[in-house]
Amino acid sequence: MKLKLPxxxxxxxxxxxxxxxxxxxxxxxxxxxxxxxxxxxVWILPFLGVFMASIRxxxxxxxxxxxxxxxxxxxxxxxxxxxxxxxxxxxxxxNSIIVTIPSTALPxxxxxxxxxxxxxxxxPTRDFLFFxxxxxxxxxxxxxxxxxxxxxxxxxxxxxxxxxxxxxxxFALPWQIFFLxxxxxxxxxxxxxxxxxxxASYLKIFYRIVLPLTLPALASLTALQFVWVWNDFxxxxxxxxxxxxxxxxxxVAAMPGRYNINWNVVSAASILVMLIPIAIYALMQRxxxxxxxxxxxxx
Amino acid sequence: xxxxxxxxxxxxxxxxxxxxTLFVIFPVVNTVYISFLDEDDAFVGTANYxxxxxxxxxxxxxxxxxxxxxxxxALVHNGIWIVLHLPLSxxxxxxxxxxxxxxxxxxxxxxxxxxxxxxxxxxxxxxxxFVYNDKAGIVNEFLRVIGLGDLTRTWTAYPQTILLALILxxxxxxxxxxxxxxxxxxxxxxxxxxxxxxxxxxxxxxxxWRITVPMLRPATIIVITMTLLWELKIFDIVxxxxxGGPGGASMVMALMMYLEAFLNRSFGxxxxxxTMLTVLTFGFAAYMVYRMVKE
Numbered sequence: 001m002k003l004k005l006p007x008x009x010x011x012x013x014x015x016x017x018x019x020x021x022x023x024x025x026x027x028x029x030x031x032x033x034x035x036x037x038x039x040x041x042v043w044i045l046p047f048l049g050v051f052m053a054s055i056r057x058x059x060x061x062x063x064x065x066x067x068x069x070x071x072x073x074x075x076x077x078x079x080x081x082x083x084x085x086x087x088x089x090x091x092x093x094x095n096s097i098i099v100t101i102p103s104t105a106l107p108x109x110x111x112x113x114x115x116x117x118x119x120x121x122x123x124p125t126r127d128f129l130f131f132x133x134x135x136x137x138x139x140x141x142x143x144x145x146x147x148x149x150x151x152x153x154x155x156x157x158x159x160x161x162x163x164x165x166x167x168x169x170x171f172a173l174p175w176q177i178f179f180l181x182x183x184x185x186x187x188x189x190x191x192x193x194x195x196x197x198x199x200a201s202y203l204k205i206f207y208r209i210v211l212p213l214t215l216p217a218l219a220s221l222t223a224l225q226f227v228w229v230w231n232d233f234x235x236x237x238x239x240x241x242x243x244x245x246x247x248x249x250x251x252v253a254a255m256p257g258r259y260n261i262n263w264n265v266v267s268a269a270s271i272l273v274m275l276i277p278i279a280i281y282a283l284m285q286r287x288x289x290x291x292x293x294x295x296x297x298x299x
Numbered sequence: 300x301x302x303x304x305x306x307x308x309x310x311x312x313x314x315x316x317x318x319x320t321l322f323v324i325f326p327v328v329n330t331v332y333i334s335f336l337d338e339d340d341a342f343v344g345t346a347n348y349x350x351x352x353x354x355x356x357x358x359x360x361x362x363x364x365x366x367x368x369x370x371x372x373a374l375v376h377n378g379i380w381i382v383l384h385l386p387l388s389x390x391x392x393x394x395x396x397x398x399x400x401x402x403x404x405x406x407x408x409x410x411x412x413x414x415x416x417x418x419x420x421x422x423x424x425x426x427x428x429f430v431y432n433d434k435a436g437i438v439n440e441f442l443r444v445i446g447l448g449d450l451t452r453t454w455t456a457y458p459q460t461i462l463l464a465l466i467l468x469x470x471x472x473x474x475x476x477x478x479x480x481x482x483x484x485x486x487x488x489x490x491x492x493x494x495x496x497x498x499x500x501x502x503x504x505x506x507x508w509r510i511t512v513p514m515l516r517p518a519t520i521i522v523i524t525m526t527l528l529w530e531l532k533i534f535d536i537v538x539x540x541x542x543g544g545p546g547g548a549s550m551v552m553a554l555m556m557y558l559e560a561f562l563n564r565s566f567g568x569x570x571x572x573x574t575m576l577t578v579l580t581f582g583f584a585a586y587m588v589y590r591m592v593k594e
Contacts, residue, residue, distance in 0.1 A: 029401075036398040039391075040408035043471065046426045047414065049437055053429065062434045114315035117308035129312075134591050136323055138584040140532050142556045142573040144326035146333060146566050151326075170322035173315055178591070202307050231419035233535045234553075238561060253421040253539050256428065263435055270425050274418040281417045285410065292416075292476075293483045 053267035054078065061263045077268030084255065084265065089272055091244060092251035096230055096276075099161050099247060103168035103229040108221050111173050112214065115180035116206055120189070130181075136174040141234045144171075149238055164239045168229050176221055179294055183217040184210070220291030223284040227277040248273045327577075334570035347571040356547045356555055357572070368459040370547035373555045373572075380466055380530045380551070387470045388526060389519075392477025396485055397511075399478075409482065413475035420472075424539030427468035431455045455540050458548035465549055469536060473529060477522045484518030485511070524587040531580055552576050 052065035055073040063070075082090050117123075118130060148167055149158065157163030187210065195205050211218070233249040240246060246254075252273045255266050281288050337343045352358045359372035369376070395412060399405035415423065430436045431454035439451040454464040488511065496506050534553040537543060543550035543558065552572055560569035 032398055033402055036395070036402040036405070036408060039395060039398070040411055043408075043412045043415075043474075045437055046430050046471070047411075049435075050426055050429060053435065064440055065435065066437070066440060110314045110318065113311045117311035121308035121311075123308045126308075131592055132324075134588050135581075136319065138528060138580050138588065139323065139327060140553065140573070140576050140580055142532075142553050143330050143577045144323055145557075146560055146570055146573070147326035147329040148322065149561075151321075166318070167322055170318040173319055174323075177315065202311075206311075227417060231421075233419065233421050233538070234557070238557075249419045249421045249535075252419070252425065253535070256425060256539070261428075261432075263429065263432075266425060267429070270422045274422045277417050277419065278414065281413075282410075288417075289413075289479055289483075293480055 050267045050270055053263045054271050055268075056264065058262060058264050061267075077264035078272065080262070080265040081255070081269035081272060084251070084269070086243070087246065087251035087254045089248065089251055089269055092246055092248045093272065093276075095161075095245060096248040099164055099168075100226055100229045103165045103172075104222055104226045106165065107169040107172035107176055107225060108218060110169065111176035111180055111221070112211065112218070113206070114173065115177040115184055116210060118177065118181045119184035120192070133174045133177055137178065141171070145234070145238050152239060158239060159241050159245065161240075161245070164235060167235055167239065168232070171235075172225055172228070176225070179221065179291065180214070180217055182294070183214060187213055216287065216290075219284060219287040220294075223280055223288040224291040226280055227288070230277050330570045330573050333566055334574045336567055338565065338567065343567070347567040348575075350568050351571045351575070354555075354568075356543070356550050357552075359547075368548070369462050370458065370550060372547075373543075373550045373552045374575075376462060376550060377531055377533075377552050379462065380469075380533065381527060383463075383466050384470055384473070384530055385523065385526050387467075388473045389477050389522060391470065391474040392479075392522065393481050393515075395474065395478045396481035399482070400485060409478065412478055415472035416475045416479075420535035421539050423469075423472050424536040427465065427472075427536065428455055428540050431464050431468070455549075456545065458545050461541060461545065461549045465536065465540065469533065472536075473526065476525065476529075480518050480522050481515060484515045488514045520587060520590070524584055527583040528580055531576060531583070 049065050053061045054077045055075065056065060057072060057074065057076070060067075060070055060072065082088065118126065152158040152160070152163040152167075155163075157166070191209055192205050195209055196202075200208070231249060233253060236247045236250050237253075240250070252266075252269045255269050334347050335342055335344060337346065355370065355372065357373050358375070359370055360375050362369065363371045363375060371379070395409075399408055402408070418426075430438050433439055433451055433453040436453070438454065442448060442450050452460070454460045492510050492514075493506055496510060501509065532553050533551050534557070537549050537551050537554050538557075541549050543554050553576065556569050556572040556576065559565050559572060
């Protein structure tokens with residue numbers, strides 16, 4: 001991002017006119033910068049506040065985290081959140097990792113297979129199936145949760161991570177297939193045809209040729225799905241109920257209570273829980289944004 | 300490649316079809332079915348839908364008509380959310396996308412604004428509760444600084460203010476989305492268009508309305524649709540702040556569905572709310588789905 005000055009044809013202008021134009025340019029650029037940085041300040045302020053609250057004792061927070069006459073930073077909030085009596089993050093964060101990794105890997109594998117057959121083969125009902133897939137992208141979680149709760153209870157997968165992983169996998173398939181199909185359809189078919197002539201099986205072509213070419217798209221799906229599952233709260237509160245099995249989002253949601261919130265501990269917990277999705281975003285920003293902008297509808 | 304094969308694609312598609320049928324399609328159909336049953340699984344016609352509308356937590360517009368404070372009912376609250384949140388987050392998203400194009404450090408600012416889209420919404424709820432707190436909240440400090448110290452309060456604790464406070468707070472959370480989509484859209488506009496218009500003497504304002512806005516139409520369709528769906532499905536934030544309270548003043552459809560199902564165990568009413576939510580979702584998403592299929 002660089003500042004752009006309009007081209008000035010100096011030879012044709014009087015000095016006074018040059019100064020006038022420069023001043024005019026400067027005024028708008030300054031205005032744009034002030035407005036932009038001002039707005040971004042509004043956006044970062046709550047994060048700054050929560051960070052300050054996470055390292056300061058409660059009386060200092062209630063006196064305003066922006067006041068620094070007394071400033072005794074410490075890590076007690078983090079220790080308190082880590083060893084919280086009813087919702088310890090020491091277990092909740094591990095639980096979230098246990099759920100999120102398979103819930104990210106599994107749907108991508110299944111969706112890649114599905115999307116490949118949508119983009120490479122013609123078969124009866126293909127267009128209809130594809131229409132159903134697009135429609136399913138918009139289904140709210142609330143629309144499936146009662147039967148899922150009953151099914152999972154019946155087959156013993158309620159309050160069981162396997163049940164939650166299966167639900168996350170199924171729910172991710174429509175948008176992932178849609179996303180991948182668009183990606184596959186621009187890959188050149190010629191390589192695959194050549195491999196076919198050399199006698200390679202369809203499955204082998206898929207794993208040896210197509211998947212490696214698809215890595216950027218798979219990176220987008222990984223980043224988005226990881227963050228989506230990590231951040232999910234609705235499926236988790238319905239399908240997981242034992243206190244020791246609760247996930248990070250459940251733990252952080254249970255921490256504040258109605259009155260007399262210990263902002264020190266709650267802020268530290270918030271930081272710990274949002275750290276992982278922020279790290280994923282920071283590391284895979286390009287892929288994350290690409291996946292999101294591709295117009296994937298979900299939720 | 301043999302494009303007329305049918306066994307291979309079905310083999311590739313089998314896991315997808317199995318998972319989707321079991322955990323998405325069957326549940327959707329089943330939820331519609333449950334919405335017509337009572338507690339003993341007897342068919343009761345539209346009784347659950349009538350019950351849904353008879354609940355003050357769902358439909359209570361009389362307060363709104365008489366100009367009183369919320370609760371107006373979840374359906375009205377979601378409606379207010381859309382009416383206020385949609386234009387505001389669209390406006391700020393486009394404004395930021397335009398501003399940050401030629402600002403030093405624009406990429407960093409974009410990442411910061413976008414954080415709202417990355418963090419869990421439960422944490423988003425806690426952040427909002429924190430900024431609106433009477434003592435620790437920056438919003439109240441801001442009011443004190445500009446001389447409106449009399450107004451300070453915990454904005455999320457009162458039925459008069461919680462809904463508006465949450466809606467404005469979610470503008471803060473969601474603007475990153477429209478900003479990113481609009482930024483991508485702006486990058487896709489060929490520079491020659493602007494240069495040609497400039498040579499023809501079109502003013503900055505005119506170039507914006509005649510080139511930028513029409514060229515951003517696809518981006519706008521995505522942003523509007525996704526924002527509408529998000530506003531309809533809002534759940535985590537409301538849960539974390541007051542679980543729909545005080546007195547139902549921040550109740551929304553998704554949360555009410557959850558409470559009816561898993562607190563009151565009245566699956567019929569909950570299924571009716573879920574079905575209603577889905578019908579609205581389909582209605583709002585119809586245009587985008589149509590475009591996706593056409594592609």
